[in-house]
Amino acid sequence: MARGRPRTFDRAAALRQATMLFWQYGYEGTSVAELTKRMGINAPSLYSAFGDKRALFDEVVETYGQSFGSFVAVALQEEATAREAFARVLREAAAVYTDPEHPAGCLVISATTNVSPKDDDVADAMRELRRSNLDGFRERVETDVAAGRLPAGTDAHALAVYYATVVQGMSQQARDGASAADLAAVAELAMASWPAG
Amino acid sequence: MARGRPRTFDRAAALRQATMLFWQYGYEGTSVAELTKRMGINAPSLYSAFGDKRALFDEVVETYGQSFGSFVAVALQEEATAREAFARVLREAAAVYTDPEHPAGCLVISATTNVSPKDDDVADAMRELRRSNLDGFRERVETDVAAGRLPAGTDAHALAVYYATVVQGMSQQARDGASAADLAAVAELAMASWPAG
């Protein structure tokens, strides 16, 4: 089995290199020429292995969500209370977004902020992803309201939007050069807005 | 005086149209072809009147700062206390960033989030602009600390980074479709983190 000439490059490694580029420069800011150079392959190999630029980006976003971006869902699920969950999300975001091992900030938040009209569909897909993350925030708050850990009148939507705003702002701050300590302080301050028990 | 053929288009109006495009699609996401179409002029008229794409963008950013973006500096200066100043900044940001009369969010925050390496200088200039805005935040806090309106141990830098983070997050939320009411609620929640007098 496995007929034909085997590929000579590591597909997963190439995908990681593509992730770093899209993370740093965004979808349109990353050219296929830069991708092939960084991935160490020629254009036909890229198109044969990944489809086209859009399909490669989609795959990058998916693996990103399962690795660098997974801490959000994990924190929301593992912590006993919504308060602890959001505190952990912010704390870990401060660390991940400033980790010098990879580009700053969050790829999902920053990679399609500026796109020309021809790539509106890519931006829409990323917006939808962020919206589903926002829903995850809201549902976590609603769970605690239902369990009596938060006042019955708590505005789950407003709280979710607030913490999504802080996370997205932290991503931008990280890309502007804010330090891990800066963002950790932001996380602390943001938790001061948590509703009184 | 004013020799030669007078230009047949309104330069200020054309600049406003360019502002709307850069605001919506960002620096690289806006092509010169789209600009000339929206401004109602041909490419040579654009280059003659504004220099090149970069110079046009710089002029857009400058006039933006004197109009749509001026509310920040005004609030910081006019309000009697830092607390009232930041509350007003957030409240007005919620309104301005969602005003249907123009693209959502803040041009300075969002127009150069994704740029290819060849336009790093443009992104750097915008980053510098945001950094000076952050300095304005910090100085406003320091003023109130010096005047005794805030505790002597107040971390002005941390507070400035926090509110800058919220403002930048609000811009992104607005671009993702958040309503004025959503962002007004964010502004309220963010002010709950203000240090106790």
Place this chain on the structure above:
DNA sequence: TACCTTCCTTAGCGAACAGTACAAAAAAGG
């Protein structure tokens, strides 16, 4: 009227964009 300066239109420049045709190369199956 005859200029003189500046603007506008047309057309196109070289470079970079995403994507591909083609044939040599390298493996497995017969």
Place this chain on the structure above:
DNA sequence: CCTTTTTTGTACTGTTCGCTAAGGAAGGTA
């Protein structure tokens, strides 16, 4: 061995990018 299948590198496609040369058009000045 030969055929089949897939990957490889080279070279290239058409399109769009930012930008401009050239010349006619339209105003003010004399």
